[in-house]
Structure formats: C-alpha cells, structure tokens
Amino acid sequence: MQCVLFDGNSSNANLNGIEYIISEKLFKTLPADEKQYWHPHNYEILSGELVGPRLPEAAEHVLMKTKVNSYGKTWHLWNTGAYGQSGDKLPLGRPMLAWSFNHDGEAQPGLVESRDKAMGINSGKVRQERQDLVPLTQPQMGVDALKGKFSGPTQSIVGVENESSSGGSQQ
Numbered sequence: 613m614q615c616v617l618f619d620g621n622s623s624n625a626n627l628n629g630i631e632y633i634i635s636e637k638l639f640k641t642l643p644a645d646e647k648q649y650w651h652p653h654n655y656e657i658l659s660g661e662l663v664g665p666r667l668p669e670a671a672e673h674v675l676m677k678t679k680v681n682s683y684g685k686t687w688h689l690w691n692t693g694a695y696g697q698s699g700d701k702l703p704l705g706r707p708m709l710a711w712s713f714n715h716d717g718e719a720q721p722g723l724v725e726s727r728d729k730a731m732g733i734n735s736g737k738v739r740q741e742r743q744d745l746v747p748l749t750q751p752q753m754g755v756d757a758l759k760g761k762f763s764g765p766t767q768s769i770v771g772v773e774n775e776s777s778s779g780g781s782q783q
Contacts, residue, residue: 613679614631616630629689636683649709652753653681
C-alpha cells in the first residue's frame with residue numbers, strides 16, 4: 613500500500629510525507645539491514661491513533677484488520693509546523709525517516725487529543741472498537757526501538773509485543 617500524508621484534512625492541507633506499507637510476510641523477506649527502516653503498526657492500529665479519515669466506520673475497521681502485523685516506511689518531506697510550533701514555508705532540507713509510537717505515553721502530551729478534536733475523532737472509542745483485532749496480532753520487530761527515549765512513563769498495551777532478534781517475544 614502507498615499512502616500520502618497531509619498535515620490536516622481541509623482544502624488547505626499540505627502534503628508533508630509518504631508511507632509505504634508492507635505485510636508481515638513481505639517484511640520477513642527483507643535483508644536485515646533494510647528492516648531497521650520499517651516501523652511496526654500494531655500499536656498505531658490498536659491504540660486508535662491510525663485512522664482512515666472520512667471512511668465509514670465499518671470500512672475503516674476492515675482496512676485496519678488488513679494492516680494488523682504490517683510495517684511502514686515513512687518519509688516526512690516537509691515540516692509544516694503543528695501544535696504551536698512553526699514550520700517551514702517550503703519543503704526544505706533532507707527528508708526525515710519517521711518511526712511510530714509503540715506505547716502509551718510516547719506521544720507528546722495533548723498531541724493525540726488535539727488531533728482528535730481537529731478531526732472529530734475519539735481515539736478512546738476507536739481503541740475499544742478495535743479490541744477484536746488483538747487476537748490477530750503477532751510480536752513485531754521495532755516495538756522497543758525507542759525504549760528509554762521519552763521523558764515520561766510509558767506503558768505497553770495488549771496486542772503490542774516486541775519480537776526479539778532471536779525470534780521469541782518479550783513485553
């Protein structure tokens with residue numbers, strides 16, 4: 613799947629990134645040195661942070677079900693500013709490889725709530741509605757890649773487990 617990312621959902625939104633999404637099966641065929649550039653999606657899906665704006669709820673749920681255990685490679689191309697921070701007037705500089713949040717507490721306080729308000733989303737409700745996807749999840753590489761990089765406490769959620777390099781899982 614190929615996605616275009618925008619900094620909002622209005623007619624004034626700017627395209628500020630792209631994401632490629634691949635299945636777990638395809639991810640496992642990548643060379644080890646390439647895998648480091650791909651982030652896991654289970655937290656984004658189960659937490660309600662990944663959404664399909666303007667899709668009917670049933671269609672969005674089916675889409676998310678097809679993306680459980682998937683991986684993304686996301687490039688941010690333009691810092692357009694957000695949440696009180698100024699951005700650049702043009703897409704300047706090098707593209708930035710982005711990672712995903714994988715635990716509660718990793719997003720900047722107020723970030724998800726602000727997005728929810730702007731887009732008319734209730735992440736808590738979405739999280740509850742996606743609990744039926746938990747049994748489909750597998751441990752994923754990269755869940756703990758940013759462990760210890762956040763100043764506040766973080767917490768794992770059910771269905772999001774780190775796959776160790778030896779193939780086993782750890783929480």
